[in-house]
Amino acid sequence: MSFTWTSHRFSGGALALDVANSVVLRFDPQRRIDRFADGEAIDNFAEAANLYGAEKERFGMLGAIGPERQASLIGLREATDRHFRAQVRAEDRPELLADLLEAIAAAVRRPSERGKYIALDVATAHSALSLIANPEPDRLKICPNCEWLFLDRSRNRSRTWCDMAVCGNRTKAKRHYRRNREETQP
Template sequence: MSFTWTAHRFSGGALALDVANSVVLRFDPQRRIDRFEDPEAIDGFAAAANLYGAERDRFGTLIATRPERRDAFIGLREATDRHFRALVQTEDRPDLLADLLDAIATILRQTANDGKGTPLDVATARSALGLVAGPESGRLKICPNCAWLFLDRSRNRSRTWCDMAVCGNRTKARRHYRRSREEPKP
């Protein structure tokens, strides 16, 4: 199945969150889609992150994660999702932070830069570490439409959806449809 990475897929506001959001419908076992099941999709993600990612200037040119490191990369993705999702839901889970830090350390210990760019797994680990240590963790939210993680960088912290053009419009269209069905006909 062919898949194209679009700007919408990079609406998390941080590379680590965009990677975590690569699992669509994460909590629906029947409809869950892991976009990284295909190794070529991981490579395509790295290329697309260079175009659309919020942190594209921070890490330089992203390159694909080496095949032997993909399991550690997927482990980092899952630890990132678990930790930040619990943080948004105000669950105090030091064990999830420890798991995330361990996954970050695993990736960073294996780092060998060949000068061609920053591997996706290394950039993702650095992005996750920046979220853990930085001030923006208080701006994390979960989209009520798709359940993706995102950073609310709006001035008054009022952003509701990961992407207004996609999730916001879908939510508003559903609301309009329900209201129009409930209104009595003249």
């Protein structure tokens, strides 16, 4: 199946959150889609993050990772999702932080080629570590439409959806449809 990474896929506000959001409909087993199931999609993600990612200036050019590192990136992704999702829900789960720190350590310990690119897994680990080191719990949210994690960078911390153009519009359109339907029914 062909898939194109668009700017909407990078609405998390941090590389680690965008990687965590690479699973669509995470909690719906029948409709769940893992965008990283194909190794080529991971490489395409790195290329797209260079265009659309919120931390592209911080990391510079992200590079592809080899097949031997992809399982580790998936482990880092899952640990990131579990930890920050629990943080948003104010769950006291220190074991999830420990799991995330272990996944971060595994990623940064791997040798990476020096050059103009930083490996996607290493950059993701640094992004996750930055979110841990500089917590802004009131800015970290879960989109009520798609359940993606995102950072609310709005001045008054009132952002509701990961992306107003997609999730916000869908939610408002559903509400409008229901309201109109109720008004037309006798």
